[in-house]
Amino acid sequence: MQFDEFFFIDLIQTGIDGAMLGSVYALMAIGFALIWGLLGILNLAHGQTVAFGMFAGLVSAGHLKLPIPISFACAVVTGVLVALLVERICYRPIRRAHELVPMIATLGFWITTEEILQKIYFHMYFKDFMPFPNPFTMTRFTFGEFVIRFDYVVTMSVAVVLVAALYFVIYRSRLGMALRMVAAGHDIAHLMGVNVLKTLRSAFMIAGAFGGAAGYLLGYVANMANPYAGSMATVKGLFTMILGGAGSIPGAIVGGIVLGFTELESAYLFSFAYRDAIAMGLLFLLLVFRPQGLFGTRVEDKI
Amino acid sequence: MKHVKTLTFAAGVSALLAAPAMAFQDEGTVRLGSTEPLTGPGAVYGQPTIIGKKIAIEEINAAGGIMIDGKKVKLDLFSEDDQAKPDQGVSIFRKLESSDDVLAITGTIYSRVSETMWGLLQKKLDDPNDTGLQVPAMSFLSMKAGVASISPWAFRNAGVECDQHEQLIDLVQEANGGAEFQSVVAALESNEAHSAAAWRVCYQGSLKKRNWDTKEYVEWFEQDTDFSVQVRRIRRAKPDLFILSSHYQANVGAMLEMARQGVTPKYMISHIGADAVEMIDLGGKAVEGVVFPSTAFFADPGVKSLLDEYSKRTGEWYMPAFTYLAYEGMYLMKHVFETAGIKNQPDTLAEDRRKVRDALASLKDWPNPMGLKLTMGATGDISRPYVYVTIKDGTFKLWWHPTKGYMNP
Numbered sequence: 001m002q003f004d005e006f007f008f009i010d011l012i013q014t015g016i017d018g019a020m021l022g023s024v025y026a027l028m029a030i031g032f033a034l035i036w037g038l039l040g041i042l043n044l045a046h047g048q049t050v051a052f053g054m055f056a057g058l059v060s061a062g063h064l065k066l067p068i069p070i071s072f073a074c075a076v077v078t079g080v081l082v083a084l085l086v087e088r089i090c091y092r093p094i095r096r097a098h099e100l101v102p103m104i105a106t107l108g109f110w111i112t113t114e115e116i117l118q119k120i121y122f123h124m125y126f127k128d129f130m131p132f133p134n135p136f137t138m139t140r141f142t143f144g145e146f147v148i149r150f151d152y153v154v155t156m157s158v159a160v161v162l163v164a165a166l167y168f169v170i171y172r173s174r175l176g177m178a179l180r181m182v183a184a185g186h187d188i189a190h191l192m193g194v195n196v197l198k199t200l201r202s203a204f205m206i207a208g209a210f211g212g213a214a215g216y217l218l219g220y221v222a223n224m225a226n227p228y229a230g231s232m233a234t235v236k237g238l239f240t241m242i243l244g245g246a247g248s249i250p251g252a253i254v255g256g257i258v259l260g261f262t263e264l265e266s267a268y269l270f271s272f273a274y275r276d277a278i279a280m281g282l283l284f285l286l287l288v289f290r291p292q293g294l295f296g297t298r299v300e301d302k303i
Numbered sequence: 304m305k306h307v308k309t310l311t312f313a314a315g316v317s318a319l320l321a322a323p324a325m326a327f328q329d330e331g332t333v334r335l336g337s338t339e340p341l342t343g344p345g346a347v348y349g350q351p352t353i354i355g356k357k358i359a360i361e362e363i364n365a366a367g368g369i370m371i372d373g374k375k376v377k378l379d380l381f382s383e384d385d386q387a388k389p390d391q392g393v394s395i396f397r398k399l400e401s402s403d404d405v406l407a408i409t410g411t412i413y414s415r416v417s418e419t420m421w422g423l424l425q426k427k428l429d430d431p432n433d434t435g436l437q438v439p440a441m442s443f444l445s446m447k448a449g450v451a452s453i454s455p456w457a458f459r460n461a462g463v464e465c466d467q468h469e470q471l472i473d474l475v476q477e478a479n480g481g482a483e484f485q486s487v488v489a490a491l492e493s494n495e496a497h498s499a500a501a502w503r504v505c506y507q508g509s510l511k512k513r514n515w516d517t518k519e520y521v522e523w524f525e526q527d528t529d530f531s532v533q534v535r536r537i538r539r540a541k542p543d544l545f546i547l548s549s550h551y552q553a554n555v556g557a558m559l560e561m562a563r564q565g566v567t568p569k570y571m572i573s574h575i576g577a578d579a580v581e582m583i584d585l586g587g588k589a590v591e592g593v594v595f596p597s598t599a600f601f602a603d604p605g606v607k608s609l610l611d612e613y614s615k616r617t618g619e620w621y622m623p624a625f626t627y628l629a630y631e632g633m634y635l636m637k638h639v640f641e642t643a644g645i646k647n648q649p650d651t652l653a654e655d656r657r658k659v660r661d662a663l664a665s666l667k668d669w670p671n672p673m674g675l676k677l678t679m680g681a682t683g684d685i686s687r688p689y690v691y692v693t694i695k696d697g698t699f700k701l702w703w704h705p706t707k708g709y710m711n712p
Contacts, residue, residue, distance in 0.1 A: 122346060129581050129585060138562060222528040
């Protein structure tokens, strides 16, 4: 950090960039939050919806040269299909077992599908990283000393639209009402006539759609795709969800933006080398004083 | 009946124990160990390497093989996949040394894996108290400075990294009319061992030697996707020399951001991590102008037949230098096996390994497939002439050549 005439300009610019980067983290975290909120399990396979979404975006936009909106839709649909598979394999058959069992099953799904994706990827491409189409990579807006990347604006706009759509579904549709009932309790929802399994399947599909979208946008802003995005998405997504408050959708959104902001600001203000350590340290401090995260509800079930 | 079973078991064990006697010179082969990351994230380096090795071995065996103790034998490669994991590398190294009884072990790619594997080797030659493994080991990459100094049994043909950077800094200064640079800026990929070692051991030494301070210094991680903070600081420093101690993935992300922010240093230099076709595929015009060292330029006439075969097998138009280094390494092993005076028998294995080690350590003026003469240095590194490559007009071009001078300044 240098305290010179550019300090405040760079501080603000870094904050803007961080918040925009964080919008992708938010999309990744929403999938985790949704499943945690409804089932109380950590869906460790959710990162694979991101990885396969990125891969579908690469194949459709890079390989098949499909227009961006269609390619984006392919990524979303792929995320949904992967999430359906998770629900069929890791949740539905073992839903009555201890809550750790489906979580371990999702861990197995993550590892297995990551290996499979790598095999497919390296069969198709002879490189670690492939160019991900982004026609706006050099486009930027300048406002005096401030610069805004156009692709970040696109990413944030897509995130805003998706979150608005999610809120519409949750608070303005029958599916949303069913989801809220299931979140309150599976037995209560069942007694109220809600088809719990069907509702949960829909929740997995929504989570997968967000994962697929996040995968596409991650490749898009980085200009490159790789088969390892699932691991990164799992780490960042879980981190964001805990930061925002486990199971909270607003928490996932704010958590993502706070994480992006913290990562870049700590890199700017303190050290690039300790950026992740600083971000993790802040999370630790937050959890000490507010264990439920930014938007979570405090529940004390331990002595 | 009990005796029959006992005898059958004993015969089976004897047959197993006797099996190695059928190998080596008697079966017409000489065993060479090989370890690379063939799957997982490191496979993008391991696969081009094993292809280079296999092409050389197929050529050697098609030409009759290797002359050992008056008889032509075939080179038999025992290939393993270390997945770029140090613990896996250690298991493989032990297996190749003890179970497979290879004469020498080649590989691996990543410095951290080579360092760990070579940690098993004897540290002091002829010291009876040093019970480390005694098998010649040679890497065809592992660029981290000082890696081959771990053991007198360890060798490397990729060159001495610090020499490359020292020479390249000299060359850019010369290209700059001999003038000192006003603003030297450096960027380090701080979570990658090779990049960190290149910066601390090589680049910093070269800058200190010239009394040059960096006006700005930034760090990033290999997997970063946002470089806006670092590049803003680079922009403020208005660099005329920009040093990248970083691999292609981060290089591309950072240089795209530099293009967005309009940062155009007069000279940009990188270590060997820029030797990847992804620089062009992913970075496009943003990476044009960067200069990096290479041991074998892919368009050099001396490697044309290798490039053609490599392209045929992979469909790639570009061949990284380490494919050539692996190819060259197999011919180097052939030369050493032929001249070390080995017997290639199971009972002479320990003695043969020592002879191969001594032959590698005393290698002098060996003409490589490109016609350059190579000599082994005291640290286990082959000193060799380097070329410097730049990215221009969407392709890799020679920037400087030891005999042709500046080509695309």
